[in-house]
Amino acid sequence: MKRYAYxxxxxxxxxxxxxxxxxxxxQNDLGIELVKLHxxxxxxxxxxxxxxxxxxxxxxxxxxxxxxxxxxxxxxxxNTCLMTIRTAKKKLDESxxxxxxxxDLLKMEGLEYLGxxxxxxxxxxLVDDVGLDTIRAKVKVPLKNYRxxxxxxxxxxRPSTVLGHDxxxxxxxxxxxxxxxxxxxxxxxxxxxxxxxxxxxxxEEESLNVAAEALKEAIDSKADFIVTPCPLCHTSLDxxxxxxxxxxxxxxxxxxxxxxxxxxxxxxxxxxQLGIKRHIVS
Amino acid sequence: MTVPTVQHTEGKKDVTxxxxxxxxxxxxxxxxxxxxxxxxxxxxxxxxxxxxxxxIDGSVSFRAFCQAGICGSxxxxxxxxxxxxxxxxxxxVLAKSREPGIIKVEPLRNLPLIKDLIVDMDPLVDxxxxxxxxxxxxxxxxxMGKKEFLIxxxxxxxxxxxxxxxxxxxxxxxxxxxRANKDYVSPAVLLKSYRMxxxxxxxxxxQRLAELVKDHGVWDCTHCYRCQESCVxxxxxxxxxxxxxxxxxxxxxxxxxxxxxxxxxxxxxxxxKGKLVEATLPIxxxxxxxxxxxxxxxAVKMIMKRRTPPPPPLxxxxxxxxxxxxxxxxxxxxxxxxxxxHKN
Numbered sequence: 001m002k003r004y005a006y007x008x009x010x011x012x013x014x015x016x017x018x019x020x021x022x023x024x025x026x027q028n029d030l031g032i033e034l035v036k037l038h039x040x041x042x043x044x045x046x047x048x049x050x051x052x053x054x055x056x057x058x059x060x061x062x063x064x065x066x067x068x069x070x071x072x073x074x075x076x077x078x079n080t081c082l083m084t085i086r087t088a089k090k091k092l093d094e095s096x097x098x099x100x101x102x103x104d105l106l107k108m109e110g111l112e113y114l115g116x117x118x119x120x121x122x123x124x125x126l127v128d129d130v131g132l133d134t135i136r137a138k139v140k141v142p143l144k145n146y147r148x149x150x151x152x153x154x155x156x157x158r159p160s161t162v163l164g165h166d167x168x169x170x171x172x173x174x175x176x177x178x179x180x181x182x183x184x185x186x187x188x189x190x191x192x193x194x195x196x197x198x199x200x201x202x203x204e205e206e207s208l209n210v211a212a213e214a215l216k217e218a219i220d221s222k223a224d225f226i227v228t229p230c231p232l233c234h235t236s237l238d239x240x241x242x243x244x245x246x247x248x249x250x251x252x253x254x255x256x257x258x259x260x261x262x263x264x265x266x267x268x269x270x271x272x273q274l275g276i277k278r279h280i281v282s
Numbered sequence: 283m284t285v286p287t288v289q290h291t292e293g294k295k296d297v298t299x300x301x302x303x304x305x306x307x308x309x310x311x312x313x314x315x316x317x318x319x320x321x322x323x324x325x326x327x328x329x330x331x332x333x334x335x336x337x338i339d340g341s342v343s344f345r346a347f348c349q350a351g352i353c354g355s356x357x358x359x360x361x362x363x364x365x366x367x368x369x370x371x372x373x374x375v376l377a378k379s380r381e382p383g384i385i386k387v388e389p390l391r392n393l394p395l396i397k398d399l400i401v402d403m404d405p406l407v408d409x410x411x412x413x414x415x416x417x418x419x420x421x422x423x424x425x426m427g428k429k430e431f432l433i434x435x436x437x438x439x440x441x442x443x444x445x446x447x448x449x450x451x452x453x454x455x456x457x458x459x460x461r462a463n464k465d466y467v468s469p470a471v472l473l474k475s476y477r478m479x480x481x482x483x484x485x486x487x488x489q490r491l492a493e494l495v496k497d498h499g500v501w502d503c504t505h506c507y508r509c510q511e512s513c514v515x516x517x518x519x520x521x522x523x524x525x526x527x528x529x530x531x532x533x534x535x536x537x538x539x540x541x542x543x544x545x546x547x548x549x550x551x552x553x554x555k556g557k558l559v560e561a562t563l564p565i566x567x568x569x570x571x572x573x574x575x576x577x578x579x580x581a582v583k584m585i586m587k588r589r590t591p592p593p594p595p596l597x598x599x600x601x602x603x604x605x606x607x608x609x610x611x612x613x614x615x616x617x618x619x620x621x622x623x624h625k626n
Contacts, residue, residue, distance in 0.1 A: 010558040013598075014591035015584075038601040041556035046505045047545040048552065050524035051531060054620070058613045059552060062606070101616065105609045109602065158507035159520065168511055169363060170378060187380075189362070194458040194506035201567040202541045203502040204576065209462035210504065239589070243580060278587050280580075 002129060005067035005117070006034035007085070009078035009231065010042050015239070016231035018275030019077055022260035023122070025274065026267050029138055030130045034075055034122075039066050043084040046155070046198060053091075054101070060088030061102040064119060065111040077122040077260065079230035080198075083155035085119045086162050121156055123229045123259060124165050127173045132180040140268035142182025149188045149218040149226045150174040151256075153233040157192055168192055174229060177259065181266040186221050190214040195228075195236040196244075205247070211236045212248035225255040227262050234258055241281050253281050295383070297321045297372060299330060301342055302388040305397050314386075315339070321372045327387065328356050328367035331399075344399035351514065354448030357455065358399050359388040364455035366514050390455035392464065406451060409467060413493055415474040420485040431483050444477035444522055446515040453509035453519060465498045469509035469519050472500060476522035479529060491530055500526045501541025532621075540567050553610050556600030560591035 012019045027034055040063045048056040063085055067074035076082040092099045093115050103112050126135065157168035166173050171192055175185045196210030215237060218226050228234050236244075238256040245252065256279070257265075264274040271277060296318055304312035317334045328346055335342050344367070346356040351369040360370050361379055367387075375385050393401035421431055453469040460466045467475075475494055479487050494500045503523050510519045527545070536546035544567040551558045564573040584590045591597075600606065 010560065013557070014560050015589055039606075041600045041603075041606060042548065042552050042558045044548055044552065045558065047548045050527040051536075051545050051549050052613075052617055053528070054617055055549070055552075055610065055613050058609060062609070105612055108609055108612075109605045154506040154508075158511045159518075160511060194504055194508070196458070196462075196504055199459070199502060199504040201544055201564055203459065203463075203504070206459050206462040206466070206502060207504065210458050213461075239580065239584070242583075278589050280583055280587060280589070 001028070001031055001033050003033045003035055003072055004075040004125065005037050005070050005072040007037055007040050007043075007063065007067075007074055007076045007081060009076065009081045010045075011078060011231045011235065016234060016258070018278050019231050019258050019260050022258065022264045022269075022274045023077065025269050026260075026264050029267055030126070030135065030263075032125065032130060035070065035072065037063070037066055037074070043081045043088075046080050046084055049084070049087065054098075056084075057088050057091055057098055058102050058105060060085045061092050061099075061113040062106055062109070062111060064089055064092075064117055065106055065113045068114050068117045069111060073118045073120055075120055075122055075125055077229070078232060079121070079153045079155035080232055082119065082121050083159075083162060089115070089119055090162055121165070121229060123156065123173055123177065126259075126263075127176055132176055135177070135180045135263075139181055139266045141266055143178070143262070143266055144182045144184070146183050146224045147186050147222060148178050148183045148262075149221065149223040149254075150178055150185050150191050151188070151195070151214060151218075151226050151228040151233060151237065152192055153228055153230040154192075154194050156229055174227070174259070178227065178262070181262060183262075183266075186218075186223050188217065188221065188223070190217050195230075195233040197232040197236040200236065200240065207236070208240065208244040208247045211240055211244040212250065215241060215245055215254060216248065216250055219250065219252050219254050223254065225257055227257045227259060229259045231258065239280050255279065255281050294320045294322050295373075295376070297330070297376065298384045299327075299334060300384055300386045301331075301334070301398070302386075303342070303398055304395060306395070315342070316384075317342075323371075323373050325372050326368055327358075327360050327370045327372055327375065327385065330372055331367060331387070342399075343397045352448065354450035354514075357390050357450035357452050357514075359386075359390060359455065361386050362388075364390055364452035364512050366450055366452070369514065390451055392454050392457060392460045392468075393451060401451070403449075403451065405464070406449070406454060406468065406470060409471045410474060413467060413471050413475050414486045414490045415471060415478060417478050417481050417484040418486045419483055421483070433482060437480070437482055440480050441477045443517050444473050446517055447473055447477075448515065450514055452512045452514055456508040456512040458506045458508055459502055459504055463498065463502075466502055467494070467499050469503075469523070472503070472526060473517065473519050473522045475500075476525050479526065488533070491526070491533060494526055495530050495534065495539050495541070500530065501539055543567050553607060554599075555597055556603050556606055557597055559594045559597050561593050561597075 044056050152171050160168045178185050194210050196207030200207045261274045298316050298318045300314045300316050303315050317338050347353045349368045356367040389399045390401050396402050457469050460468050536542040547566045
C-alpha cells in the first residue's frame with residue numbers, strides 16, 4: 001500500500017464533496033492510501049499569488065512542508081490547487097532568500113520547507129504509480145459502451161514550465177485512464193481548453209461562453225459524458241451548464257463526471273455510493 | 283535561409299498543405315485548398331507557402347517579411363496552434379499531425395479576416411492606443427536631449443522579457459476570453475501595458491491603470507495560460523497580468539472592482555479560517571443584488587441537490603489555525619516593511 005499526503009481542496013469540502021467521497025471508496029482497491037492533510041490551508045486559488053506573493057509562498061510552502069514532515073508526496077485532486085502549490089514550490093526552490101524567510105516563520109509550528117516532497121495530481125499518481133495495467137485488472141464494470149469526452153482543464157497542463165506532465169498541446173494521461181477503464185475517448189478539440197471557472201463571478205458572460213463552447217463540442221460529437229480531473233471545471237461544466245447552454249441557445253445537456261467517480265463506476269461502485277446524484281445535470 | 287547539407291541527405295517527403303481560403307469579395311464562404319509539394323527536412327512552413335505561391339497558386343495570400351522570427355508578420359495557425367510560419371519546421375509539425383502527411387494552415391483567431399491567411403491587426407492597434415501602450419516621458423520637454431534618462435538594471439530586468447514581444451498576435455489568437463468577447467483587452471495589450479507601467483520614466487501609470495481595471499480589462503483574464511504557452515518568444519505573459527493586478531491592488535486598493543474584491547476575499551478567508559468561505563464569495567465579489575439576480579435559480583437547484591457550500595459559521599477552520607494565523611500576520615508585517623523600503 002503506497003501512502004501519500006492528500007491535500008483537501010476547499011471546493012471538495014463544500015460543493016463537490018463527491019470527489020473525496022469517491023476516492024475514499026476505491027483507494028484501497030488500487031493499492032494507495034491518501035492521508036488527509038487536515039492542517040493544510042486554502043492555496044489561494046490562483047489569486048493569492050498577485051494579492052501578496054509572500055503570503056502565497058508562506059501558505060503553500062507550509063502546505064508542502066506538512067507533507068514533507070510525513071515523508072510523503074503531496075497529492076492534489078483540483079487542477080488549480082495543483083498549479084498554485086507547484087508554482088509556490090518552484091519559486092521556493094529557485095529562491096534561497098524566499099525559502100529562508102518562509103522557513104524562519106514556519107519554525108513557529110516546528111515545520112521546515114525542504115523541497116523534498118513532490119506535488120502531484122491524483123491523475124498522475126494513477127497513471128504513473130498505480131499503473132494502467134493494475135487499473136485495467138481491477139475493472140469490474142468496463143465503460144465499454146460509453147463515448148467519453150476527456151476535458152483536462154487548464155491548470156493540469158499550463159503553464160508547462162510548472163506542470164510538465166502532459167504535453168499541453170496534446171495531453172494523453174486522461175485518455176489513457178479512460179481507455180484502461182474500458183471507455184472510448186472521442187476526438188475532442190476542447191480537451192486542453194478552458195472551462196471559464198475563474199471568471200464566473202467577474203466576467204460571467206465571457207465565462208459562460210467559454211463553458212458553452214466546450215459543452216457544445218461534446219454534445220455535437222455525441223459523447224455520452226464529459227470527464228474531468230478538476231472539481232472547478234466540473235462546477236463550471238455541470239453547475240453552470242444549463243445557464244451556459246441557454247446563453248448559447250443550445251437545447252440539450254450532457255452529464256459531467258469527475259475522474260474519481262468514473263473510476264468508482266468502473267470498479268463496481270454504485271452511482272449512489274459515489275454521490276453522483278449530487279450533480280446538477282443527471 | 284540556408285539548409286545544412288547534412289539534413290538534405292535525410293531525404294524528402296511529399297507533404298499536403300491544407301490551406302484556408304477565403305476572399306470576401308468573391309467567396310460566399312471559406313474553404314480549404316490542398317497543395318502537395320516535396321519538402322526537405324529543415325524547411326519551414328513559410329518557405330513551403332512561398333513555394334506554393336511561386337510555383338502552384340499565386341493567389342494564396344499570407345503576410346510575411348523577415349523570415350527569421352523577428353518581425354512577427356507571419357503569425358498563423360499551423361495544425362490548430364498559433365505560431366510563426368517562419369520558425370515552424372514542417373517535419374516537426376508532421377511528427378504530431380493527426381492526419382499523416384497533412385498540415386492544416388489557417389489564419390489567426392480573434393481578429394477579423396482580410397483574405398486567406400491574412401488578418402486585420404487594426405483592432406489590436408486600436409486597443410494599444412486605448413490603453414496607452416507607450417511611455418510618455420516624465421522628463422520636461424526642455425530637458426529632453428540634454429541629459430540621459432537612466433534606469434537601473436534591476437528595473438530593466440522587471441520588463442526585459444516583456445520587451446521581447448514582436449506583436450505576432452499568437453497569444454491574441456489563443457486567448458480564451460477574447461474568443462468569448464472581442465472587446466477584451468487581450469494578452470498582448472496587457473503585456474505591453476505592464477511593460478510601460480513599470481517603467482520609471484513613464485508618466486501615464488495612473489491613467490493607464492484606471493483604464494485597465496475597467497470592464498474588459500485586466501480582471502477579466504481567466505488564468506488559462508494559453509497566451510503564455512503559445513508565445514513564440516516564451517514570454518511569461520501571466521506574470522505581466524499578475525503584475526498589473528498586484529499594481530492595481532497596491533495603487534488603488536481592493537474595493538474598486540469586482541475582480542479585486544474577489545481576490546481580497548481569498549486573503550481574508552485564508553487569514554481567518556485557512557479555508558475559503560465559498561457561500562458568501564458571490565456577495566463579497568458583486569453585492570447582494572447581483573447575486574440574487576444572477577445566481578438565485580442556480581442556488582435553488584444546488585439546494586435541491588445538497589450542493590450548496592456551507593454558511594460561514596459552518597466552515598471548519600483548518601487544524602492548527604492559531605499558529606498559522608500568527609505566521610500569516612507576521613508575514614503581513616514583513617510585507618509592510620518591504621513596501622516601506624520599496625517607497626524609500
